[in-house]
Structures are given as structure tokens and as C-alpha cells.
Amino acid sequence: MPYPEHKNAATAYDTVVDLFNRMIDYEKADRKRFARETKEEDLERFRNFLASLGSPQFHAPAFHVAGTKGKGSTCALLSQILTETGKKVGLYTSPHLDSYCERIRVNGELIPESHFAKEILELANNAGLAQTSSHYGFRTVFELLTACAFVYFKKSNIDVAVIETGLGGRLDATNVFGQASPLLPRSNFQLIDVITSVGFDHMETLGSTITEIAQEKAGIIQPGGIVVVAKQKKASADEVHRIVTLQSAKKGTRATLFAEDVVELESARVLPPSPTFPSGGMACEARLTEQGQLLFADTSLAKALRGGSHIECALPGLHQVENLRTVLTSLLAAEHYLGIRVPIEAIRRGARNVRWGGRFEVLSATPPIIVDGAHCELSTAAMVETYRMLWPERPVRIVAGFLRDKSLERILHALGKDLAIQRVYCCQPSSPRALAASEVAESFRSQLRVAAEDFDTVEDALARAWRELNPEHESLICFGSMYLVSPFRRALSSLALNQERDGTQR
Numbered sequence: 477m478p479y480p481e482h483k484n485a486a487t488a489y490d491t492v493v494d495l496f497n498r499m500i501d502y503e504k505a506d507r508k509r510f511a512r513e514t515k516e517e518d519l520e521r522f523r524n525f526l527a528s529l530g531s532p533q534f535h536a537p538a539f540h541v542a543g544t545k546g547k548g549s550t551c552a553l554l555s556q557i558l559t560e561t562g563k564k565v566g567l568y569t570s571p572h573l574d575s576y577c578e579r580i581r582v583n584g585e586l587i588p589e590s591h592f593a594k595e596i597l598e599l600a601n602n603a604g605l606a607q608t609s610s611h612y613g614f615r616t617v618f619e620l621l622t623a624c625a626f627v628y629f630k631k632s633n634i635d636v637a638v639i640e641t642g643l644g645g646r647l648d649a650t651n652v653f654g655q656a657s658p659l660l661p662r663s664n665f666q667l668i669d670v671i672t673s674v675g676f677d678h679m680e681t682l683g684s685t686i687t688e689i690a691q692e693k694a695g696i697i698q699p700g701g702i703v704v705v706a707k708q709k710k711a712s713a714d715e716v717h718r719i720v721t722l723q724s725a726k727k728g729t730r731a732t733l734f735a736e737d738v739v740e741l742e743s744a745r746v747l748p749p750s751p752t753f754p755s756g757g758m759a760c761e762a763r764l765t766e767q768g769q770l771l772f773a774d775t776s777l778a779k780a781l782r783g784g785s786h787i788e789c790a791l792p793g794l795h796q797v798e799n800l801r802t803v804l805t806s807l808l809a810a811e812h813y814l815g816i817r818v819p820i821e822a823i824r825r826g827a828r829n830v831r832w833g834g835r836f837e838v839l840s841a842t843p844p845i846i847v848d849g850a851h852c853e854l855s856t857a858a859m860v861e862t863y864r865m866l867w868p869e870r871p872v873r874i875v876a877g878f879l880r881d882k883s884l885e886r887i888l889h890a891l892g893k894d895l896a897i898q899r900v901y902c903c904q905p906s907s908p909r910a911l912a913a914s915e916v917a918e919s920f921r922s923q924l925r926v927a928a929e930d931f932d933t934v935e936d937a938l939a940r941a942w943r944e945l946n947p948e949h950e951s952l953i954c955f956g957s958m959y960l961v962s963p964f965r966r967a968l969s970s971l972a973l974n975q976e977r978d979g980t981q982r
Contacts, residue, residue, distance in 0.1 A: 646695020
């Protein structure tokens with residue numbers, strides 16, 4: 477049955493959300509089958525669907541970003557810097573915090589609900605005509621969203637796209653930058669493939685070893701593209717480099733660049749929360765390595781970085797140093813190979829103006845209340861490091877919830893090494909892949925030997941944590957899943973409003 481058109485944007489958006497919920501029910505109904513198909517399904521049907529739309533993914537040069545940690549921040553920083561140059565930039569990320577529209581942006585502006593609903597319903601209706609065919613169509617909500625992003629970016633006539641993978645890389649719906657079809661070639665399309673830090677995450681789907689996971693991430697590498705690889709964790713760097721190098725040679729890329737060989741970042745320090753940087757930030761000195769100078773001697777950005785440049789970034793934590801290094805290497809490559817000029821002043825403005833919610837987001841400084849979508853070992857370690865640098869003496873109470881495909885043992889190991897945890901309040905994220913709160917609580921008790929209790933909702937978990945929090949001496953952190961960020965924000969706002977109404981203070 478065709479989906480109806482709506483004149484009212486809110487009603488149309490609700491229709492889309494209803495459509496998505498019914499599609500997501502498929503995952504809930506047969507989770508094992510869906511996981512198996514996610515591993516085995518190739519992208520030919522979806523590529524053909526995009527080809528039927530005129531292959532909008534090839535409208536503008538693209539940065540395609542995969543990785544375990546840092547890909548969202550890397551995309552946000554790339555997008556903001558490119559926007560500061562005066563270019564029209566399309567940004568596609570996932571997941572969203574409050575609205576599906578957050579996933580699709582042009583120059584930082586969310587796709588309007590009316591446009592979003594119109595594009596989604598048109599795409600769903602068009603593909604619905606061919607659902608009985610195995611030749612083209614979409615299979616998941618993410619494929620439908622990805623098609624919507626590419627179509628909207630083309631209609632918006634963007635100059636450049638920044639595209640974040642959803643899961644993995646090789647079989648991710650965003651991995652459609654190869655040859656579209658013999659009838660719709662890539663023409664002069666230009667691509668930079670960016671691989672951020674690789675670690676353990678989504679192991680049910682991507683594999684249980686660094687080798688397997690890195691192979692999935694490196695699956696985004698395309699013939700004729702430029703590959704940029706972030707500095708990796710020492711234990712896995714050699715294997716990640718080996719796999720990327722092999723894949724690049726196999727695909728025939730124009731260049732493969734390892735960020736630590738190109739850019740040096742010195743004197744890095746954490747900036748505390750302030751009016752300029754509400755969640756804190758990071759500052760450092762950036763300069764080219766000798767190898768970087770040899771590679772990019774002819775570009776204006778290389779000349780600006782040769783003697784060093786002071787950069788302040790509104791993304792909090794020292795781990796953002798590596799995301800900045802990756803971004804700078806990508807922009808050097810863009811200027812040298814793609815002709816996309818990026819002045820150093822645009823980099824400074826972009827780094828100061830970038831905002832990326834739900835990643836060590838400081839909701840209150842007194843007492844410190846932080847929400848962080850950290851959901852793997854690497855991002856959890858980064859969260860702990862940032863917290864310890866800002867509030868080294870304060871013990872914490874934690875609201876936590878996770879999805880089933882996370883390596884909880886590794887996450888808790890990263891969490892418990894340097895934090896004085898008072899108590900943990902466990903809840904279940906709103907996702908078909910959520911891990912039961914009781915299982916999470918038991919893991920905290922058995923592995924970290926801390927007091928932990930399970931609750932039905934994040935609201936209930938926060939309410940208890942709020943009552944027990946000592947605001948003079950303790951902090952509160954919510955982490956474990958991006959699906960907790962928005963409910964936690966709302967619940968905290970509600971508690972604060974009730975407290976203000978009652979005339980009490982925290």
C-alpha cells in the first residue's frame with residue numbers, strides 16, 4: 477500500500493517514524509536471522525536502487541569515514557572546517573539523539589522535517605513497486621536513510637559530502653562509492669576513505685579479532701581513492717596497517733597515508749568547560765612531519781603547517797588530538813589530490829565552532845554531570861581519561877546501559893582502572909539490541925566489585941542516582957550507549973525543573 481502524503485510536516489514525520497518502527501520490528505522478531513543476513517547480504521540490490529535514482533552518491537566529492545572510535549567526531553570536525561571555507565557541505569551520521577533529521581545536515585542545518593518526510597515516503601513508495609524483485613530496493617531503515625541523504629544532498633547541490641559508516645564498512649549501506657553500474661559510471665568522482673581507530677565493537681557482526689574487524693573497516697577502500705588512516709592503538713597498529721596496505725594495493729588506490737607520518741601534534745592539553753567551550757575542549761600545536769613536508773610541499777595548507785600552528789578544538793578530551801591529526805591529514809590530501817583548498821584560518825574557526833552532542837557532554841559543571849555515548853573499550857578509556865584530567869579527586873556515580881553486541885568485559889576493564897565508583901544504576905537502552913539491565917548490574921558486581929542495581933528505565937535509574945548523589949564531593953556520569961543520551965537529558969531536565977519548582981537545589 478502506498479504511504480500517504482501529508483501537508484502537515486509533523487504528521488508526515490510521524491508517518492515516517494511509524495514506518496521505521498514497523499521495519500525495526502523485523503529485527504526484534506527474528507534477531508538471529510537479521511544478524512546472519514547483515515553478515516551475508518551484499519550491497520548489489522541497494523546499489524541498483526541508487527542507480528535507479530541517478531546514483532546521487534556521486535554528485536560531489538566525498539570523505540567516507542569508518543572506524544571503531546572517533547568517526548563521529550572526525551566527521552563533525554571535517555564538516556565544520558569545510559563549511560568554514562564557504563563550501564556547501566553535506567553531513568550524514570548515525571545514530572541520532574532526538575530526531576532522525578539530525579542524521580542529515582547541510583552546513584550544520586538539519587534537513588527540515590517536511591523535506592525528510594517527503595523524501596523518505598517517495599523513496600519507500602518507489603521501492604515498494606519493486607519489492608517483489610531481487611534486482612533493486614532497500615532492506616533496512618539504514619539503507620532507506622542513506623538513500624534519503626544522498627538524494628537530499630544532490631538536490632541541495634552540495635560541494636562536498638562527509639559520510640559516516642553505520643556499522644563496519646564492507647557491507648555498510650554507505651559503502652556504495654564503487655562502480656555504480658556499466659550504464660552509470662563514477663565519471664570523475666573523487667573520494668577520500670578515512671579509517672579512524674580500530675578496536676573491539678559490534679563483535680557479533682564484525683568478528684572477534686582485530687584482523688577480522690580491520691578487514692571489515694578496510695572494506696570501504698575503493699579503486700582510485702585516497703586512504704587516510706588514523707594513529708592506532710599500539711597493540712593493534714601493525715595489523716591494521718598491514719590489512720589497510722594490502723587492501724589499498726588490491727584496490728589500486730592513488731595514495732595511502734598514515735596520519736602519524738604526516739602531522740605532529742605537540743603540547744596537547746585539556747581545556748576545562750567554559751562559556752567558549754561548554755563541555756571543555758583541547759588545544760595543541762600542529763605541524764608537518766618531515767615526510768608530510770615532502771608529500772605536500774606544494775599546498776598552501778602544508779606551508780601554513782610547516783612552522784606550526786596553534787589550534788583550539790571544542791571537542792573535549794586529549795583523545796581528540798588523534799581525530800584532529802586524522803582530519804588535518806585528510807584535508808592535506810584533499811588539497812593536494814582533489815584541489816579542495818582549506819585555509820588554516822578555516823581550520824582554526826572550524827575547530828573552535830564544532831559541536832558534537834552526546835560525546836563527553838557536560839550538562840552541569842556544579843556538580844559535574846556528564847553524558848557520553850561511549851560504548852566500546854576505546855571510547856570508554858577516552859571518557860575516563862578526560863574525566864580524570866578535569867576532576868581527578870571526585871568519585872562518581874554511574875548510570876549505565878549497553879547493547880548486546882558490546883564487549884562488556886573490555887568496557888568495564890577500561891572503566892574501572894582509574895575511577896572511584898560509588899554505585900552503578902543500570903538500565904536498558906531503547907533498542908531491540910539492548911542488554912538486560914539485570915545482566916549489566918551483575919557484570920558490574922562480579923567484575924568491578926562495586927554496588928550495582930538494575931532499573932526498568934533510565935528515568936528510574938537517574939532518579940535514584942540523583943537522590944543519592946553528594947553534589948559537594950561526587951559526580952554523575954551516564955554512558956554505555958548513544959540510545960541513553962536523549963532520555964537521560966530529558967530526565968535530568970525534568971528533575972531540575974521539579975527541584976526548581978520545589979525550591980530545592982543540587
